[in-house]
Amino acid sequence: xxxALVPRSSPFIVLLVALASFGPLSMSIYTPVMxxxxxxxxxxxxDVKLTLTTxxxxxxxxQIFFGPLSDRFGRRPVLLVGLLLFALTSAGCALxxxxxxxxxxxxxxxxxxxxxxxxxxxxxxxxxxxxxxxxVMSWISIGVNxxxxxxxxxxxxxxxxxxxxxxxxxxxxxxxxxxxxVALGVGETNKHRAAxxxxxxxxxxxxxxxxxxxxxxxxxxxxxxxxxxxxxxxxMPFILQDTLxxxxxxxxxxxxxxxxxxxxxxxxxxxxxxxxxxxTIVQVAPLFHIAGLSIIAVLSIGGTLTWWSITVPFxxxxxxx
Numbered sequence: 001x002x003x004a005l006v007p008r009s010s011p012f013i014v015l016l017v018a019l020a021s022f023g024p025l026s027m028s029i030y031t032p033v034m035x036x037x038x039x040x041x042x043x044x045x046x047d048v049k050l051t052l053t054t055x056x057x058x059x060x061x062x063q064i065f066f067g068p069l070s071d072r073f074g075r076r077p078v079l080l081v082g083l084l085l086f087a088l089t090s091a092g093c094a095l096x097x098x099x100x101x102x103x104x105x106x107x108x109x110x111x112x113x114x115x116x117x118x119x120x121x122x123x124x125x126x127x128x129x130x131x132x133x134x135x136v137m138s139w140i141s142i143g144v145n146x147x148x149x150x151x152x153x154x155x156x157x158x159x160x161x162x163x164x165x166x167x168x169x170x171x172x173x174x175x176x177x178x179x180x181x182v183a184l185g186v187g188e189t190n191k192h193r194a195a196x197x198x199x200x201x202x203x204x205x206x207x208x209x210x211x212x213x214x215x216x217x218x219x220x221x222x223x224x225x226x227x228x229x230x231x232x233x234x235x236m237p238f239i240l241q242d243t244l245x246x247x248x249x250x251x252x253x254x255x256x257x258x259x260x261x262x263x264x265x266x267x268x269x270x271x272x273x274x275x276x277x278x279x280t281i282v283q284v285a286p287l288f289h290i291a292g293l294s295i296i297a298v299l300s301i302g303g304t305l306t307w308w309s310i311t312v313p314f315x316x317x318x319x320x321x
Contacts, residue, residue: 013136015186016124017143018178019079022086022116023059024144025174026109027052027230029151030167031237032248032255033159040164043099045238051099051106052234058107062114067122068202075119075126076188080179082115087175094168116178117144126189135273142266150259152237156252221282225321228289232314244307257311261318268319288320 030037031052038048070078089109096102120140128136158166209215240246240254265285272281292313299309 012127013139015178015181016120016136017140019116019120019123020140021143021147022113022175023110025147025151026086026090026113026171027055027059028147028233029155029171030159030164031233032152032156032241032251033164033167034237035241036159036248037102037164038099041097041099041102045242047099049234051102052230054103055106055110055113056230058110058112059114059117060110062111063118064202066115066118070119070122070190074188074190075122076182076186079115079119079182079186082112082119083175083179083182085112086115087172087179090168090171090175094165094172123189126191135270138266138270138273141269142263146259146262146266150255152255153252156248156250156255160247160249218282221286225286225289228293228317229321232310232317236310236314239305239310240307243305246307254307254311257315258318261315262321265319265321285320289317292316292320 034048034051035045037043037051038045066078066082086109089105089112092105093102093109096105121137124133124136124140154170155167158170237248237251240251241248246254265288269281292315295313295316296309299305299313
């Protein structure tokens, strides 16, 4: 039995969103159960937080390789290998018996998760016209931002019902499902493959990009924005659970406040595209981060520490993201 996803169709866009969401989904799905991971495998809170750092190191490294590999060998085979590796490393994380094993596996998991993030965008460029890209990328952006906000809700329930390992088993099933969909329903979209795998040429091209002030401005803006989201995602579960006494499941529900910010921001972005210059949107968006972080600072200095003093400013930052 076989089926084919029609490029430019709604199901194909859903697939692109799912692939692009791999990175943030696997980063944040187990954040609500991080405090109980340490108790289970005998690790300190700081050690457990490192599992997010090592994951991001792997994810960053993967972006160097998956683009050139898919240019040379095609999107489909490289994506399938990445999905399979992600499934295997996710299962390995569920079976990890020590913090050392978990740290190593998270590096490999981050590396493989990058396949979905990078190649989903490559598929988008292969299929859609330049004028269509902003709107399609906006849908992908909604998925990328909503996934890490919804993931703690899923992870909180799984962790409370079945233990922290269930979050990684869920990622395993997610990866295998997408593996089957891609294997049966997605054809090759790279019609102009590179003649060779020239990483030196890739490095030279990257150097030229890093010397471009315009590119660097956009890249650093997105990097700082992600850093804000990452910092809040790492710290919130420990504050809400260890300090304020919430359960992992409740922490997951509180994450819905952040979902509201991401969703409203994504909808606003879709409405503004075509009416407002993209550079103007990028210039205004960080003002929401400044506002949200300023509110947190004022409340913190004033000694106010409640669930809303953390989640509401995060919603404001999420809208800007």
